[in-house]
Amino acid sequence: MPLLAEGLSYTYETGRASGVVAVRDVSVGVDVGDLVVIAGTTGSGKSTLLRLLAGLLVPTAGSVTVDGVAPGARETRGAVSIVFQNPETQFFAETLRADVAFGPRNLGRPEPEADADRALAAVNLDPSVYGPRSPFGLSGGEARRGAIAGALAMGARYLLLDEPTAGLDADGRRAVRAALRAERARSGVVVVTHDPAEFLDGASQVIALAEGEVAFSGTADALYDDPSAYEGAGLALPVVVRVQLLARRRGLPLARVTVDPGLAARSLLAARGESL
């Protein structure tokens, strides 16, 4: 049974008669193997939604269940992990291994160091190399992956990440994307971002939020078939995708659309060869 949110609403109390409604009537289901991308402009409610899914906020209306149980119940402890923006600012231990082992140790797991090493390997940081290193001397991409390992080490079946690639260079972003791809074998992954381009390939579901409500929900292919609601939410399709949609409209037979420029060029050239 998945991580399931039904009819979620959340109102921030402002001390005035009516609060600020940040999320209104949102439903999401996440299974192991899923990559759910939640997109929206700043203030669209996406970070609030992520906190609701993690059980950090209690919804004003609607419900969240984790494998059929309320979040925070003993049997779901550690099942849902959230990685906040710039998580590497929360390192505190002398070694990366000790930092990543902190979560499983607090959950009373018998072998927190072994959990830490498995998590480091999962994000492609060799535990024998990176485990003994100071978390404060890592590059941007290494630090971000180390922080994600801290969430994985608790044995999360659902991994929720807020802007996981923001502020990273190209190599760092690629490494984080690869780590999340690998993690889908074990977990359901939810990514919140205002720049979803790099997560569209392979996303099982794309949700666009606008002013706290779902403006679009569906697969990437459904999004490409009719991007109007997505664009209405203040989001733009990547130029590479728009090229393929325009070419398709002009009669080029393209089987699938991708955000990868190399793959897109290959299929566009092939389709052009066919149609000539």
Next chain:
Amino acid sequence: MRGPSSLQGRTHVVVFENVGFRYPGARTAALEGVSVSVRPAELVALLGPNGSGKSTLVRLSNALLSPTSGRVTVDGMDTADEDAVWDIRERVGFIQQNPENQIVGTIAEEDVAFGPENLGVAPAEIRVRVDEALEAVGLAGFQRREPHMLSEGQKQRLAIAGALAMRPAYLVADEPTAMLDPVGRADVLRALRGLRHQGVGVLHVTHHLEDVLDADRVLVLASGAIAFDGTPGELVGDPERALGLGIELPAEVLLADALRRGGVRVPAGHPSAEEIAEALCLS
């Protein structure tokens, strides 16, 4: 006020001369042999991977750090000269990545007035500067707005207005769009571009080449040294070189390049989706 009069006869330019910097206790230098310059009304982009020394260079430009070798001068004043530090910081404005960390006022105009107030500028003059600065960043009419009621992009533009109200000759912006959504990002980029027309020299640090395609010059740092000093067009026109420098080109530039190599006559530079699709279906 120690205004422009004290600067007469000086060359107007920020110059790094063979600058090196090593953090205390660090085994390797963060910067080595860096020589660059930024002139008034010039938009210079600074790119480079995480850890390449971008932030160190930024801190050297406004005397937050002094070089351990070489020399940094701002309009002729040496940043290592402690007596010149305050004059230098008046000349070089600074914007950080996170707009939340740099707003102090309870309403927008108070925030913008904070800098000139601290410089001892006369109240009537402050009024003029605040209104001009807000207008310059597209926030005319926002004088009485509370900062927490602004979007992130508006907050970042407010921070830029705060720097402008000090009438700097230069503005150093350290990844000013990293935390913004596409709308906020476009607005901040427009505001930064507009500064050129006001004669302000801008050093814009970013990971995204597409943010600075209209810069006068692009500098690329790699492992603490300048690996490229040229125009954005030179990088866009040579994807292999850009890749070698660790610069990620916009995906559409890579697509256009790959299509060109496949025989499609895509216009040079940074074509739009429509132009690329047009070329695909015509040629």
